[in-house]
Amino acid sequence: MKSYRIAVIPGDGIGREVVPAALHVLDRAASTFGFQLAREEFPWGSEYYFAHGRMMPEDGLELLRRFDAILFGAVGHPEIQDNVTLNGLLLPIRRGFVQFACVRPAVLYPGVRSPLAGRKHGDIDFVVVRENTEGEYAQIGGNLHPGASDEVAIQAAVFTRKGTERVIRFAFELARRRGRKRKLTSVTKSNAQGYSMGFWDRVFADVAREFPDIATESLLVDAACMDLIRRPESFDVIVASNLFGDILTDMAAMITGSLGLAPSANLNPTRAAPSLFEPVHGSAPDISGRRIANPLATILAAGMMLDFLGEEPAASVLERAVIGVLEAGGPVTPDLGGSAGTDEVAAAVAEQVERAPA
Ligand code: NAD
Ligand code: IPM
Ligand code: MN
Numbered sequence: 001m002k003s004y005r006i007a008v009i010p011g012d013g014i015g016r017e018v019v020p021a022a023l024h025v026l027d028r029a030a031s032t033f034g035f036q037l038a039r040e041e042f043p044w045g046s047e048y049y050f051a052h053g054r055m056m057p058e059d060g061l062e063l064l065r066r067f068d069a070i071l072f073g074a075v076g077h078p079e080i081q082d083n084v085t086l087n088g089l090l091l092p093i094r095r096g097f098v099q100f101a102c103v104r105p106a107v108l109y110p111g112v113r114s115p116l117a118g119r120k121h122g123d124i125d126f127v128v129v130r131e132n133t134e135g136e137y138a139q140i141g142g143n144l145h146p147g148a149s150d151e152v153a154i155q156a157a158v159f160t161r162k163g164t165e166r167v168i169r170f171a172f173e174l175a176r177r178r179g180r181k182r183k184l185t186s187v188t189k190s191n192a193q194g195y196s197m198g199f200w201d202r203v204f205a206d207v208a209r210e211f212p213d214i215a216t217e218s219l220l221v222d223a224a225c226m227d228l229i230r231r232p233e234s235f236d237v238i239v240a241s242n243l244f245g246d247i248l249t250d251m252a253a254m255i256t257g258s259l260g261l262a263p264s265a266n267l268n269p270t271r272a273a274p275s276l277f278e279p280v281h282g283s284a285p286d287i288s289g290r291r292i293a294n295p296l297a298t299i300l301a302a303g304m305m306l307d308f309l310g311e312e313p314a315a316s317v318l319e320r321a322v323i324g325v326l327e328a329g330g331p332v333t334p335d336l337g338g339s340a341g342t343d344e345v346a347a348a349v350a351e352q353v354e355r356a357p358a
Contacts, residue, residue, distance in 0.1 A: 006068065009045070009070060011046075012046045012047075012073070015045070016288075018279060021298065021345070022301070029314045029317070032354055065273060065274065069305050069309060070275070071278070073278065091139070093276055099133065100267075102132035104262065108120070111329055112326055114256060119255075124255060128237075132266055134242065135157055135163075135242035165206075165207060172184055172208070182213060187241075187248065249262065263301035264301060265277050277308075317356040333345055
């Protein structure tokens, strides 16, 4: 029987509610499809920080390296500055494991209402590919004279040819693999940031020559935000820098119903290090502890993990099980207009997985 080693990091807040829910569904998928998930859970995050003064042990990445994949919840605690929590755990994993392609599908599923008037299932179906290791998140900079009236803050954005080319090439290949509109939209801000974003535009044009079968489009990020609202049906694959990809994917989540439905795969496509699968959302302190967080984003992320591991039939049954629950009108959590709890939704998805013909 095939077996996969999965590192599980629930993290903080609702991460600790939605990850167990997704594990419940994953276990059902494993038993239904005949593979094993050898899981190890790591109690890293803000509680760990309060006890040890850091978000994960110093050799955290080395501990994770021997796994086939990482399932992640969320981090963020109201009493710790966000850049401490994120730069102490999630972002070093994305950078350190060269998970350069962050893949975030945005699909308007049947049974889900978009806040955009008149949009129904099938109208919105695109994927954002976000550069995930450099750009505006490069962590290059510093504060001079901190706290003083003449304080200086510098935060450099770093765009390398290697980093830019590989994520753009990945996005073109994805547009080809999807075989839908065969279109790639690049999002920049080269009218204001000519050095970095003008460079991105040139690399995009260079790589585009390798993909004559894929139509291209370049948008400025402000116009792209407008077009996500105005003509979401026109997108197929979008490629953007780290920060722009982050912003666009919260918008993409909302136009397809809820942040609680949006999954994310942080891929190292070379497989030289493990990839990480998580929901797009954060630790949601406003609802944490109430067990009403929507687990579907994390369940869909777990499905993307199965797909990446080579368990495509199980992955597609898992997505179909989520669709089955949504299409039937529930049970769903309050963010989708329902009144169900996290575990009830997960149980309904697990039941549909089990019923699927293996
Ligand atoms: P958030 O994504 O945690 O929450 C935004 C809003 O969406 C909240 O109203 C929340 O209740 C709702 N929401 C999010 N996920 C939901 C779900 N599964 N079901 C139902 N409702 C859901 O963003 P935020 O409030 O800006 O950030 C909270 C903390 O999370 C911060 O510390 C932030 O830095 C961190 N964060 C972490 C990650 C991550 O770990 N990947 C991602 C985003 C934010
Ligand atoms: C996301 C999150 C993170 C990001 C934050 C928490 C650093 O918003 O995964 O979308 O910006 O990458
Ligand atoms: Mn985000």
